[in-house]
Amino acid sequence: MQTQMTLPFEEFQATAANDNNRTKWELRFQDFHAANPHIYELVKKYTLDVIGTGRKSFSMTSIFERIRWYTTIETSGEEFKINQNFIPYYSRMFMADHPQHDGFFSIRALGRKGARQ
Numbered sequence: 064m065q066t067q068m069t070l071p072f073e074e075f076q077a078t079a080a081n082d083n084n085r086t087k088w089e090l091r092f093q094d095f096h097a098a099n100p101h102i103y104e105l106v107k108k109y110t111l112d113v114i115g116t117g118r119k120s121f122s123m124t125s126i127f128e129r130i131r132w133y134t135t136i137e138t139s140g141e142e143f144k145i146n147q148n149f150i151p152y153y154s155r156m157f158m159a160d161h162p163q164h165d166g167f168f169s170i171r172a173l174g175r176k177g178a179r180q
Contacts, residue, residue: 086173092152102145105130106153107160114164123154123168 096103109129113121127150154168 088148089152089173091146092149095146095149096152096156102130103153103156106157110157110164110167114167120167120169123150123157127153 106123106126109126110121110123113126127145127147131145151170151173154170158165158168158170
């Protein structure tokens with residue numbers, strides 16, 4: 064019986080702590096976050112609201128849609144009020160700041176070959 068060999072990277076699970084592949088979007092996110100810290104405050108509030116319901120996981124995209132739906136926010140920075148490409152960075156930031164909730168958001172490795180940057 065033959066067994067198939069698995070390569071180390073095939074079993075890699077990206078987490079907030081081990082995903083350090085920086086892209087131009089990370090740099091844009093850092094600028095946006097510095098200019099708009101109130102967005103992260105809303106991310107934390109709405110995420111903790113969801114956690115308070117007993118859910119074990121949720122979508123950061125849904126958190127963002129809630130922010131977009133229920134608030135009108137004047138932001139500085141890019142043309143978009145909240146750029147969709149910032150969502151992975153807010154997920155990672157939240158889980159890094161709240162390690163007891165690491166894994167609450169599913170994340171993928173950033174900067175994969177072939178991924179749009």
